[in-house]
Amino acid sequence: MxxxxxxxxxxxxxxxxxxxxxxxxxxxxxxxxxxxxxxxxxxxxxxxxxxxxxxxxxxxxxxxxxxxxxxxxxxxxxxxxxxxxxxxxxxxxxxxxxxxxxxxxxxxxxxxxxxxxxxxxxxxxxxxxxxxxxxxxxxxxxxxxxxxxxxxxxxxxxxxxxxxxxxxxxxxxxxxxxxxxxxxxxxxxxxxxxxxxxxxxxxxxxxxxxxxxxxxxxxxxxxxxxxxxxxxxxxxxxxxxxxxxxxxxxxxxxxxxxxxGGKSPHVVFSDVDIERAVNGVVSGIFAAAGQTCVAGSRCFVEAPIYERFVEALVERTRRVKVGHPMADDTDIGPLALAAQLAKVQHYVGSGVEQGARLAAGGRRPADPALAAGWYFEPTVLTQANNDMQFMRDEIFGPVVGVMPFTTEEELITLANDTEYGLASGIWTRDIDRAMRFARDIEAGTVWINTYRSAAYMSSNGGMKHxxxxxxxxxxxxxxxxxxxxxxxxxxxxxxxxxxxxxx
Structure with a gap:
């Protein structure tokens, strides 16, 4: 070649x-x-x-x-x-x-x-x-x-x-x-x-x-x-x-x-190991700087552990290193396009304007060595809801909105409240609950206690839009x-x- x-x-x-x-x-x-x-x-x-x-x-x-x-x-x-x-x-x-x-x-x-x-x-x-x-x-x-x-x-x-x-x-x-x-x-x-x-x-x-x-x-x-x-x-x-x-x-x-497009729900129940679930959510949204169709950009957390989970997610997000993509210690590289950077900035701004709380990230890195590139920090927005524009539109960037839920029925309603149906993920030790979720969620792929685990031997595709x-x-x-x-x-x-x- x-x-x-x-x-x-x-x-x-x-x-x-x-x-x-x-x-x-x-x-x-x-x-x-x-x-x-x-x-x-x-x-x-x-x-x-x-x-x-x-x-x-x-x-x-x-x-x-x-x-x-x-x-x-x-x-x-x-x-x-x-x-x-x-x-x-x-x-x-x-x-x-x-x-x-x-x-x-x-x-x-x-x-x-x-x-x-x-x-x-x-x-x-x-x-x-x-x-x-x-x-x-x-x-x-x-x-x-x-x-x-x-x-x-x-x-x-x-x-x-x-x-x-x-x-x-x-x-x-x-x-x-x-x-x-x-x-x-x-x-x-x-x-x-x-x-x-x-x-x-x-x-x-x-x-x-x-x-x-x-x-x-x-x-x-x-x-x-x-x-x-x-x-x-x-x-x-x-x-x-x-x-x-x-x-x-x-x-x-x-x-x-x-x-x-996708606006995939990533669900965490209170019976899980929080650290493991946090790593799964981080991988699901921040890998490839969020530029994947299946990115788990809407995170739903069961109410009893919501505050603890958000605290752990924010702490883990702040340790994600933004840097040059060819460096071995980089976790997130730049966004691929200048227009994509502008789009991400717009949606983060609109989320804050509509009442979401910026818990981590939300800006370009301070490192002057990255100033010329299209870099953006991994971002966590809490106090989110499905009425906010950033929770409805595909952003294709390192931005996750987090919101609590109380019952399985409420969760399914919230998770399916989107025009998209590409992928989904759930973290729970209850296999019955996991299978009910897999049955009721409107998504072409369901990951249980993992996320973005792709295999060329399995068939995948989307539903709805x-x-x-x-x-x-x-x-x-x-x-x-x-x-x-x-x-x-x-x-x-x-x-x-x-x-x-x-x-």
Whole structure:
């Protein structure tokens, strides 16, 4: 892999279409910014409608080519596995690229890059295990069966918070099935996806099977989501953008898979070890500076321990170290975007104005070494309630609102009082209570005595305005394949077409 942080500095990154890096037809480029300094560090191509059309056409051609269409499932699985092996070989370089691009901790990115290959290996093994079934019918000498086949060209619009991890969860199964792909990474973090394109070449993936078009949502994204050659869309991001993509896709009657916003409830009952639960809540909201869809941003604490819990949470929050993402002792790096920093500041201010108490954080770090970057302290707001705007809207930052509850019934009402339904968590030693919570909560994922414990083998997805469709596990193989029914009459008998025979 030629791409490294050093080579990216001051460079111009091209589009990846039909197995080659090519310049955008209009010759336009956009800067990408380093969150630790606020300064540009490379430029990426702005793909226009012509570039998007070329990428989709390349994917369509590859879908029909013998090099991909006639490849056996086992051989496709080997290519997917090889791509995962190459990610592992270049884990350190990819981790450094993502750290520089979005400000996430280098130690976290290294762990992600070493975990991602397992996902490729898992789905590589699925390539020759996507089976159909036979269907009994009320006719002799008749074979009726279903078979699964690739759905076609899949367009993926991925977010800036963990680009390669989010991409892998859908790219690996798509390739294993035999689909072709056009990826539009976020305009705020494109470099690692382009680096993956280099590895795709090295892995032997045929030209046109994997394409990358960079650019913003208004130009590149709109062109991609309106293209009639796409068979399915994958999107991870805000609910508002998801609505627009779904509307565009509907014009061509194209299905979507959406993982959208979240305002996840994180619940603590009074029978728990407080220190353990505090660490779980801190991990659930402050990891990745709160920039995760499943962030546990609404914390509900049973009334008998509310004051003690808040005291312990505030004390633990004040020990969270904000610093440069490449430093080993940093707990929270910068926010990825200047606009995200402004958004977080706005919601903290509005929470205080609406009556919440600022118990910890709430400002930019005092350290002058961090002044140029988009850093913000981990923040705890108490005396919160669900009527406050910061408790209703997704902030996507290191901000948690804490409020008490008295009964299970009240808790469920409060926890479900949101338009979102992505994830949830509960801390309790009472297994009956935990299972009642899992039954009644409106969320696609329920964590019990843990939080943000992800596994590529399990299926996940959202409810309500958090989106639809499933990712992970064998279920995603169904998401990216289509079912075809085949009926065969092997009786050899001649039948008059105008004679109706009763059974």
């Amino acid at each position: 030629k791409t490294t942080v050093e080579r990216l500095q001051g460079s111009r990154q091209e589009l990846f279409i039909d197995g080659q890096f090519v310049a955008p037809k209009r010759g336009e480029y956009v800067p990408s910014y380093d969150p630790t300094t606020g300064a540009p560090w490379y430029e990426f191509a702005l793909a226009g409608a012509e570039d998007v059309d070329a990428a989709v056409r390349s994917a369509q051609a590859a879908l029909k080519s013998n090099a991909w269409r006639r490849m056996t499932q086992t051989e496709r699985g080997k290519l997917v596995r090889r791509l995962g092996e190459l990610v592992l070989e270049h884990a350190d370089e990819l981790a450094q690229i993502e750290c520089r691009d979005n400000g996430k901790l280098l130690k976290e990115m290294r762990a992600q890059m070493r975990a991602i290959p397992d996902s490729y290996l898992y789905f590589a093994g699925m390539a020759d295990k996507l089976q159909g079934d036979t269907i009994p019918v009320n006719k002799l000498d008749m074979l009726n069966f279903n078979q699964r086949e690739p759905i076609g060209v899949v367009a993926m619009i991925i977010p800036w918070n963990s680009p390669l991890m989010m991409l892998t969860g859908t790219l690996a199964p798509c390739l294993a099935i035999g689909n072709t792909v056009v990826v539009k990474p976020s305009e705020h973090a494109s470099a690692s996806t382009l680096a993956l394109a280099e590895l795709a070449i090295e892995a032997g993936i045929p030209p046109g099977v994997f394409n990358v078009v960079t650019g913003d949502g208004a130009v590149t994204g709109d062109a991609l989501t309106c293209h009639p050659g796409v068979a399915k869309y994958v999107f991870t991001g805000s609910t508002g953008t998801g609505r627009k993509i779904a509307s565009n896709a509907a014009q061509n009657l194209v299905p979507c898979q959406m993982e959208l 958090s989106g639809y469709g499933r990712r992970g596990g064998f279920e995603v193989m169904r998401e990216f394949s289509r079912l075809k029914n085949v009926v065969l009459d092997y009786s050899g008998a001649m039948q008059d077409p105008f004679v109706i025979r009763l059974r």
